[in-house]
Amino acid sequence: MALVAEQGIPKEGCIPVAVGFWSPFVEGTFPNYTGPVFELFKVIQQKLGFCYELKMNVYWGIELPNGTWTGMMGMLQRKEAEVAIGPIGVTYDRYNAAEFSSPIFMTDQTILYLRPRLEPDLMGFVKPFTLLVWLGVLASTILVTIMALVVVKTTPDRLSKRFHNTITNFAQPAYEVTTPSPTIHALEDASQESSRTSARVATPPHEKNNSSSLFLWSFMILVGQGLVIKLNRSETLRTIVALWFMTTFILGSVYKGNLKAMLIAPKVKIPFDSLEELVAQHDTKWSFPKNSIIHSFLEASYNEDPTSARGKAWQYKSHIMSHPNELDENLRKGIAGLFARTSSLNYIARTFSMTGSCGYSVARKGFMTVIYSMGFTKGSPLLPKFNRLITSMTELGVMEKILSPMYINVSHCLQPQDTELSMTLRPLAIGDFLGIFSLFGIGAATSVVFFILEIIVNFRFPK
Structure with missing residues (x-):
């Protein structure tokens, strides 16, 4: 047991220290703990020269209706531990039950979730245009058909027959087939067959309603089908056809360009990017650690206003994690987690270091910024000593050096997900x-x- 001479440090016995597992700050198994915050505690312990006895508790603690606390906060309140490594988020209620050191770090809370991936899009072929544009294309096709029909109906009969023969026989071959001269008997048979056919036809073809043929003509131009048209002398009809050709050419070029861009740089749909968006959707479930500061915060928000985003986050939660180790299994199942941004970023960085890929993402918009510190019993003589050393290490950059390894390799996974650019081309699947x-x-x-x-x-x- 190390004895110390400085005033305010106990000289007899070892200091009971509450510690709980919270990756990456405190990791390992009892009593062999590691992690940046635990290493910070050991640096201060060696500097002050006192011995300590670890007491394990996996929960931070929440206040019960009778005013008592659970977890590490309860151990401080009952003086079962003089120091709680935590780190513990500082709130007004917690400050009434214990005291806290100078800030170790400050961070907001965020949403950690399974990173969305590119998936085949069933309706990808219609997405180059919006619904309004598609309706406009349909309306334009119908309008061109009506305009051409009006022109044909108001054109002199001679020209009308010529245009009708053109649009109704556009599929005929562009060459003539010559046959030997028919005999007299063949001409007589053909004449009789023509008479029988004429008897069955009520009206000549050019006098029928040809709106369907005109619509087919307009549609074939729209989709770029090969079509040879011999226009009559109507300048109005020529103008309509020329404008429609030009319009469909522009529409086709823009459609092909947008479709190609969507295939080269496809958009990744982000399910949510804030707590408000999380509670508004119904596809992804979420959870958070038991007796954490998020637990207390969301429950209090629900009691105050159940219709708020934070109240809904409590009301519609999937479950409450009884141990932080449940995070891995939950994320693999697609259940998002509400955690401090620092621990979420460390989780992403460690996953990338092990797998070489970014398997998870965090919401860019956080909520509830919190200061994290070590906890002490009320009136603890150790608190001023810890504050002095923590402040000195913060000013000298030692704190940043201790905490910086948590974020190695995380920058690659923090790039915007709006456009998923891959080093290798994604092969088109059957779903596309x-x-x-x-x-x-x-x-x-x-x-x-x-x-x-x-x-x-x-x-x-x-x-």
Whole structure:
């Protein structure tokens, strides 16, 4: 046992010290603990020259309705321990039950969650344009069809026939097939067949309503299908066709450019980036450590205003972690954790060091900034000595040197996730084409249904 001569340091017996596991500040197993805050305590202990006896407690502590405390705070209140390494977040209620050293560090609370990954997008082929733009394209196609129909209907009959023959025979081959001269008997047979056909046709083709043909013509130009059109002498119709060609060319170029950009630099959807966004969504569950400062804070917020974001964070929590070691299993299950930002960043850094990949992320917007210190019993003679040494080490940069190893390799994983740029190209999966295949399948199924209906109608009502 080390005896010390400085006034205010006990000379007999060892000081009971409460310690709890909190990675990365205090790690290891009882009594062989490590971690930056535990190492800080050992530096001060060696400087002051006193012996200590460790007493384990995994909880920080919350206040019970009768005014007593649980965890390390309860040990300080009952004087079962004179020092609690913690570190313990300082609040008004805790300050009424114990005293605290000079700040070791200050941080806010944040959300630690499984990092979102790029996934095949079923509807990716329609995302280059918004819904309003797609509706505008559809409306433009219908408008062009109506304008062309009006022009055709108001064009002189000679020109109308010519344009009708053009749009209804656009699929005909661009060459002529010559056959030997027919015999007299063949001409007579053809004349008889033509007479029978004319008897079945009620009206000539150019006098029918050709709106469907015009719409098909407009749609083929829109999707860039090969089409040879011999325009008549109507300047209005020529203008409509030219403008529609130019419009569809621009739309097609912009669509292909946006689709290519989305494939090269795809967007990663961030599920939430603040506590308010977390409680507003329903896909990700969350939890937090038992008897932690977040536990006390959210419970108090719920009692004060259940409709607030913090109140909802308490009301709709998945569960409360009984031990910090549950964090690994929860995160693998997709359950987010509410923790101090410092410990969350250390967890991300350690995961990256072990796996070489960023498996987790933190919300950029935090909540509840808290000072963390070591706890002492009320009136402890050790408190002034600890404060003097902690303040000196902070001013000399020793504290920063002790805490800085916690954040090695974390900067790579803190890059914005809005755009996930990979060093290797992501191969397109079947899910990337399911939208197109589904659209084709729906069209094919619809065609089959109409084909069956057509057969049934022709069978029941033969012409």
